[in-house]
Amino acid sequence: MKYLITKDKIEIFDKSEFNIAHILECGQIFTYEKQGNSYAVFSNDKKAVLTEDESKIVISTKDTAYFENFFDLKTDYSLIKNTLASKFNFLIPMLEYGSGIRILKQDKLETLVGFIISANNNIKRIMASMQFLREKLGKKIEDYYAFPTLDKLTECDEEFFVAAGLGYRAKQIVKALFATKQIDLESLETLSTSKLKEKLLTICGVGSKVADCVMLFAYGRQDVFPVDTWIEKVYHECFDSSCQNRDVMRENLVQKFGNLAGYAQQYMFYFKRTSK
DNA sequence: CCCCAGGTAGGCT
DNA sequence: AGCCTACATGGG
Numbered sequence: 001m002k003y004l005i006t007k008d009k010i011e012i013f014d015k016s017e018f019n020i021a022h023i024l025e026c027g028q029i030f031t032y033e034k035q036g037n038s039y040a041v042f043s044n045d046k047k048a049v050l051t052e053d054e055s056k057i058v059i060s061t062k063d064t065a066y067f068e069n070f071f072d073l074k075t076d077y078s079l080i081k082n083t084l085a086s087k088f089n090f091l092i093p094m095l096e097y098g099s100g101i102r103i104l105k106q107d108k109l110e111t112l113v114g115f116i117i118s119a120n121n122n123i124k125r126i127m128a129s130m131q132f133l134r135e136k137l138g139k140k141i142e143d144y145y146a147f148p149t150l151d152k153l154t155e156c157d158e159e160f161f162v163a164a165g166l167g168y169r170a171k172q173i174v175k176a177l178f179a180t181k182q183i184d185l186e187s188l189e190t191l192s193t194s195k196l197k198e199k200l201l202t203i204c205g206v207g208s209k210v211a212d213c214v215m216l217f218a219y220g221r222q223d224v225f226p227v228d229t230w231i232e233k234v235y236h237e238c239f240d241s242s243c244q245n246r247d248v249m250r251e252n253l254v255q256k257f258g259n260l261a262g263y264a265q266q267y268m269f270y271f272k273r274t275s276k
Numbered sequence: 277c278c279c280c281a282g283g284t285a286g287g288c289t
Numbered sequence: 290a291g292c293c294t295a296c297a298t299g300g301g
Contacts, residue, residue, distance in 0.1 A: 027282060115282075122281035125299070167297025172284080207284045228282040245291095246283090269282075 003073055005064050010073070012057040017077055019100025020050045020057060026101050026270040027123060028217050030114045030130045031147070043070055044107040045139065045146035072102045080263050088257075090238055091264065094271040101266060104217060108185040110147045111218035116176055116205040117169055118213070125165060132164040153177050172205035179203045193221050208250065222262035225253040230272045231265065 003012040012018045020039055024032045031042040038051040048061035048070075061067050068074075081095050113133070118126050130147075137148035137156070154177045161170035180203060188196050196219060200211040212226035227235070227246045235249045243249060257264040 116284095118281090119283040120281065120296080121283090122299080125281080162297085165298070168295085169284090169297080205284070209283060213282070226282070229280085230282065273282085 001073065001076065005068060008060060008062060008064070010059040010061075010064055010068060010071075012059070012073070013055065015052070015055075015057060015100070017100060018057050018071070018102065020052060022098055022101045022270070023071070023104070024050075025274070026098060026266060027273060028104055028213075028266065029106060030118075030123070030127045031110065031134075040144070042134070042144060042147070043067075044110060045141060047141075047144050070105050072105055075102070077102060080260060084257075084260055084264055084267075088264070091267065094267045097275055098267045098270045101270065103222070103262060103266060105220055106218045107147065108214070108218045109150055109180065111214050112176070112180065112185065112200075112203070112206070113153070113173065115210045115213045115217075116173055116203075117166055119169065119205065119207075119210060121169075129165045136160075136164070150177065150181060154181060169205060175204035176206065189219065193223055196221070197224075208247065212250070216262040216265070223254065223259045225250050225257065225261040225265045226269075227253070228269070230269050234268050234272050 001012065001014045001017045003010055003014075024039055024041065029041070033040045035049075038049055041048045041050060043066075046061065046063045046066055048059050048063070048067045051058050051060070059067055059071070081099075085092050085095055110130075114126060114130055117129050133148055133153075134145040137152045138145035156174075158170045158174050161173050164170075166173060183199065183203070188199055191199065193215065196215060197208075197211050200206050200214055201208070206214070209226050209228055212224040215221040215224050216226060225231075227250045231253075232246065232249065235243065235253070239249075239252070253265070254261050
């Protein structure tokens with residue numbers, strides 16, 4: 001993909017490889033705002049504004065190197081899509097529907113918190129809770145708030161998280177944050193996928209699906225396949241209408257898609273959740 | 277009133 | 290090990 005980095009912006013000239021709305025609205029990130037024709041994206045303490053015209057996408061930010069990695073600009077998505085399309089014909093309409101999706105490389109703590117909140121919840125409410133945490137606990141930077149630090153988050157009690165709209169997850173998040181302090185999320189980067197998952201599963205509020213999402217969206221592991229209520233619907237339509245066990249579904253899907261599982265999952269999820 | 281939303285923890289066999 | 294169910298909250 002052709003792009004150009006200057007001091008305060010990244011310009012992307014291949015619009016078929018980068019669709020702003022698809023990337024942000026495909027359910028992988030809960031910390032962005034649509035502002036008219038542009039989108040503001042927040043990651044940890046950083047911000048980028050995305051706009052487009054006839055010929056290019058522009059990512060405006062002070063942290064160009066960070067967002068080059070964040071938006072996974074060095075990965076060739078046309079190659080991934082071609083490989084998936086040739087092996088799995090049934091994916092072709094979904095690959096076209098979600099054209100320009102890229103899997104983001106997000107902040108680990110922010111992703112963990114977001115997906116613990118996501119359990120049995122809907123995306124609109126998850127985004128509102130994440131925004132609440134930023135505004136109440138985050139450092140103010142120019143016209144936005146950073147995501148709160150782990151130290152700041154662990155100062156809060158259950159009651160605070162209920163006010164943030166977490167409902168019954170408030171109790172879990174207090175435990176999870178305390179556990180996260182002992183673990184150090186950054187230090188897990190070098191673990192194998194299975195060891196990493198094992199570690200993440202020890203955190204309260206983190207089950208198999210949340211662990212898979214954190215690994216896919218924050219640790220850059222593509223050999224995982226998060227199975228949620230939407231993927232379950234696709235599975236019933238495309239593979240086995242009688243299977244009710246998500247562990248079985250996940251194992252079959254990882255087996256089937258291998259190291260492209262994470263990409264396949266995201267196209268399937270986005271298609272099922274938003275089309276028609 | 278019901279069911280659903282990017283499920284999980286805890287209790288039961 | 291596997292099944293069952295309660296769980297806060299807001300929207301359809």
